[in-house]
Amino acid sequence: MAVEREVRLARAILDFENTDLAVSILRSADADSLLRTVMEIDERRNDLAARAGEFCDSVRLPVDYRSLQFLFDHKSDLEAASLDPDALLDRAQLKRSEDALRRQGYTELVDWACNDLENFDPTRLAKVMRAIIAKNMVDKAFTIHGSALQDYDGQDFDRIREEIIERDRELIRMSRKVIRQGLLRDARPPQGNGIGHKSTYTEMSLIINEMNKRRNRLGIRELTQRAGQALLELKPCWMMSPLAVAQYLHEGMEFDLVVIDEASQMTPENAIGALSRAGQAVVVGDTKQLPPTSFFRKMLDDEDIDEDLREDSESILDMANVAFMPIRQLRWHYRSRHSALGDVGLLMQGSYHTGFTT
Incomplete structure (x- = not known):
């Protein structure tokens, strides 16, 4: 002992x-x-x-x-986790992001963000990251092309930018012509009937006859009824409103694909006419936008209608989100020269990249 x-x-x-x-x-x-x-x-x-x-x-x-x-x-961390278990997921995501940044060579930035908490403003982190990436890109460009870039001044760059813009516009114009020529080259419109009374002409015979007229031409509705297949061969892409679909498309006129844009604003009854004329459909819209509303229509029907009865209608986008899977998320937009619009898209449950045309 x-x-x-x-x-x-x-x-x-x-x-x-x-x-x-x-x-x-x-x-x-x-x-x-x-x-x-x-x-x-x-x-x-x-x-x-x-x-x-x-x-x-x-x-x-x-x-x-x-x-x-x-x-x-890590006693304080464990105590905080016991009080708010859901925050563990956020901390885990933060740890993964921190490790990813360190692997990509941003150790100094991570140390600054984690250690200098008194002077660190989280709202500045995204701007700091963009500035670092931009500086690295500039440094790399000068490393590779520095000798050539030194011979240019601001006026030279402005002139080059203007030339690129003009070439881009010219490329767009030429692309339109190429597409148009390709469609006409590959089109095989039916000749139709071109014998007898002109009121019996159909398809290309009718179209050629109408092209030679200077007045008293047929209306669109009758033209699509008598020469619909020839028109589809010559012009395979049609842009129409639901009302135009109901007025001008006749039985037998079918398309390969129907694209419904701004679908959150369209009711199913307005979309059914176009959907029934194609075997495939792409329904595009934003669920964050307001749905179709019957408010004004009901005001016209009955000005004294109870406010509780003014209900929003279901859109074709709502039905498509339930009926069709998977849902595709657009990742590029061309509506702005500035990437800030992409940040708005992120807030609206999206992941956008910015592109723009001139």
Whole structure:
């Protein structure tokens, strides 16, 4: 027993960082009471280690983070997590983002954001990142093309930009002509009837006859009825409103694809006419926009209608989101020269990239 006591005391002395202080305590205190205290501390430490091990097993903590010292250092984090468990997901996402930035070489930026909390403004992080990326791109461009770029001034760059804009516009005009010529080259419109009374002419015979007229030409409705297949061969893409579809498209006129744009503003009954004329459909819209409303129509029908009856109608976009899967999210937009519009898209549950035409 005496030997065991001496061994325990020796271990206690070795655990002290200040050995002289440990020896002084041993000389001034009762060895037996000191040993009991050391044994109690060991038992509590062993019990705490066992409970910590059970905790680490329950949360599947990696081996590198299972030490008592690690848990003690992160005591405040664990207490905060116990009060708000849902925040753990945010912290995990933050940790993954931090690791990803470090792997991409942004260690200094991460350290600044994490350590300089007093001077760090989270709202500036996105701007700082964009500035760093832009600077890196400029530095790389000058590294590769620096010798050539030094010979240009601001006026040269303005002139080059204007030339690029004009070439881009010319390319758009030429693309239209190429598409038009390709459609006409590949078109095989039916000749139709071109014999007898002109009121019996159909298809291309009717179209050629109408082209030679200077007045008294047929209306669109009759023309599509008598020469619909020839028109589809010559002009395969039609842009129409729901009312125009009902007025001008006759039985037998079918398309490969129907695209309904601004679908959140269109009711199903207005869309059914176009949908029935194609085997495929693309329904495009924004669920964040206001749905079709019958407010004004009901006001015309009954000015005294109860306000509770003014209900919004279901749109064809709502029905498509339920009936068709998967839903595709647009990732590019061409409505603005500035990328800020893309930021608005992100707030509206989207992921957009900015592109623009001149």
